[in-house]
Amino acid sequence: MKILIVDDDLTNRVLLNKMLAGYGECSSEEDGKKALGSFVKSLYDGSHFDLILLDIMMPNIDGQELLKIIRAVEDKWGVKPGDEVKIIMVTALDSPKDATEAFFKGFATDYVVKPVDFKVMKEKIDSLFPGKAI
Amino acid sequence: MTQPVKFDNDVREFLEQQMGVIVVVSDDPTFVRVMRVSLLKTLGVKRDCVEAFQETDLVSRSLHIHQGNNSPVILFTERLLQGMNNADFLRKIKKEFPLVKRVVVTPETSQESLALICEIGVDSIITKPVSLDTLIEKIAGVIRPQGKISEFMEKGRGLLERGEFEKVLQISDLILSIKAGSPAALMLRGDALLASARRDEAIAAYEEAHNASKLYIEPLKKLAAVHRDGDQDVYLAYLKKLDTISPLNTARKCEIGKIYTRKQEIETAERYFHEALACAEIDAQSYVSGIALDIADNLSESSPAIAEKYYAKALETKGDNLTSADLVTFNRLGIILRKQGKWSEAVENFQRALKVAPGDKNVLYNMGLAYADGQQFKEARKCYDSVLSNDPNFKRTSSMVACNIAYTYSRLKDLDTAEELVNIALEIDPEHAPSKTLLAYLKNAVLPAKK
Numbered sequence: 317m318k319i320l321i322v323d324d325d326l327t328n329r330v331l332l333n334k335m336l337a338g339y340g341e342c343s344s345e346e347d348g349k350k351a352l353g354s355f356v357k358s359l360y361d362g363s364h365f366d367l368i369l370l371d372i373m374m375p376n377i378d379g380q381e382l383l384k385i386i387r388a389v390e391d392k393w394g395v396k397p398g399d400e401v402k403i404i405m406v407t408a409l410d411s412p413k414d415a416t417e418a419f420f421k422g423f424a425t426d427y428v429v430k431p432v433d434f435k436v437m438k439e440k441i442d443s444l445f446p447g448k449a450i
Numbered sequence: 451m452t453q454p455v456k457f458d459n460d461v462r463e464f465l466e467q468q469m470g471v472i473v474v475v476s477d478d479p480t481f482v483r484v485m486r487v488s489l490l491k492t493l494g495v496k497r498d499c500v501e502a503f504q505e506t507d508l509v510s511r512s513l514h515i516h517q518g519n520n521s522p523v524i525l526f527t528e529r530l531l532q533g534m535n536n537a538d539f540l541r542k543i544k545k546e547f548p549l550v551k552r553v554v555v556t557p558e559t560s561q562e563s564l565a566l567i568c569e570i571g572v573d574s575i576i577t578k579p580v581s582l583d584t585l586i587e588k589i590a591g592v593i594r595p596q597g598k599i600s601e602f603m604e605k606g607r608g609l610l611e612r613g614e615f616e617k618v619l620q621i622s623d624l625i626l627s628i629k630a631g632s633p634a635a636l637m638l639r640g641d642a643l644l645a646s647a648r649r650d651e652a653i654a655a656y657e658e659a660h661n662a663s664k665l666y667i668e669p670l671k672k673l674a675a676v677h678r679d680g681d682q683d684v685y686l687a688y689l690k691k692l693d694t695i696s697p698l699n700t701a702r703k704c705e706i707g708k709i710y711t712r713k714q715e716i717e718t719a720e721r722y723f724h725e726a727l728a729c730a731e732i733d734a735q736s737y738v739s740g741i742a743l744d745i746a747d748n749l750s751e752s753s754p755a756i757a758e759k760y761y762a763k764a765l766e767t768k769g770d771n772l773t774s775a776d777l778v779t780f781n782r783l784g785i786i787l788r789k790q791g792k793w794s795e796a797v798e799n800f801q802r803a804l805k806v807a808p809g810d811k812n813v814l815y816n817m818g819l820a821y822a823d824g825q826q827f828k829e830a831r832k833c834y835d836s837v838l839s840n841d842p843n844f845k846r847t848s849s850m851v852a853c854n855i856a857y858t859y860s861r862l863k864d865l866d867t868a869e870e871l872v873n874i875a876l877e878i879d880p881e882h883a884p885s886k887t888l889l890a891y892l893k894n895a896v897l898p899a900k901k
Binding site: 317318324326329330333334340341342343344346349350352353354356357359360361362363364375393394395 | 559591600663664668841
């Protein structure tokens, strides 16, 4: 599985990298603009991400904005329903509203609250990718 | 706070245990310095593992030596070197040294320019400006242990090179059993079939890869190539699809124009020729601008007035084709103008930059400094507030940044915010002299008010 972790905090990126290393190849980006670059490159290379973990509060393009752009790119290039990249929003405890809004609008696949609990994250990933459990 | 040791350890292991080498081909001294500081100072790697070149001439020789020593290499190179497109050099390296990991450094982030870089085939792209931590993280990303599919893909490519096509087909089947419809595995399959003279089956595999991933450039390139000497309409259709995905490829636009000419559709042909010339013009502008920038950089310390002229020339050359990649030039011109006391011209320059990249935090910060030079502290504060509302961590960029912002707040008598900022500056560097002076001033200024 290919995973992209997007968070402006280096410590969070390292922790999520360690947490998810067992699922496959993890790469990370520090802001929305660079993450968009990575996402688009993966499409040009034919090496799509299976899962993106997206922090909401970030400089340049924030998580909400990036989520919409990713879905618009997928829509433009005719990604079939069900084949879209799975996106889990990662939100701070004091602003879960942003994540739930994105989730209920149908853009995000799911959300988790910081500090990320490995058990919770594992349950969510395992339910999204049955058979890939670690 | 947990220390982000994982990336550090991965990179240190690559450089010290595996005797890895980082080869940098760049005309940007700042990037080369960041690379050296990241590896030699921040990570404390003892061996000299960074080789830097300003031009491409001697790079192959160096890579041959490392290949002979079995040292794994990561090559970092600019997309534009001295203003010239570096694609041919990257293609050559990919062909001659397939095991060398290639990372392209670019200030551009538009989808079109990314597509052009991906057409060459690179392992990673780094967008400038880049911090020490990000650089280490990126290197760790390039050398990280691969997943099963990537491992199989690499094995498959090796077998393909050795002509063991049946084994390649078995590997692609294996990957497809793990990840159904994997476009990369279908490409591998297509390559093996084509090399086995099973053209129709190869075309079917490429088409399946394209259908699985409409933006994937490689299958379209293969499909165009296999039809080049056959049905011209089919060939043209694939070239046009490629042009939609990656519209900055001058040679391809010319080729499309030529096909239309052969079809006697002159008006359409001319449209593509016109677009090809526009792309070439952008490349030429980049080249001239790159030379002007190089001259200006070399004169910025000794002759700021002449450097100013060349920075302005570098921007002027680009005409209407200024992009966020030109922000570095805007910032350098602004700094040179400030050095000469021309603060209002510096502000005008940064206002132009903001039209190219609205809200860019570095431009706004530099504009704040220019306003502060001109004692326009309210305007300076607006700039800083705008930066900090978008990126609250910006004040922690360096002690000088925090101190500069603190100074403006102190002049506007917002002493609490100023003190908070100057304390951040001293947290970053407890010996930072301007911050110590400002803090002493603030203490004296605050005391009478509290009496």
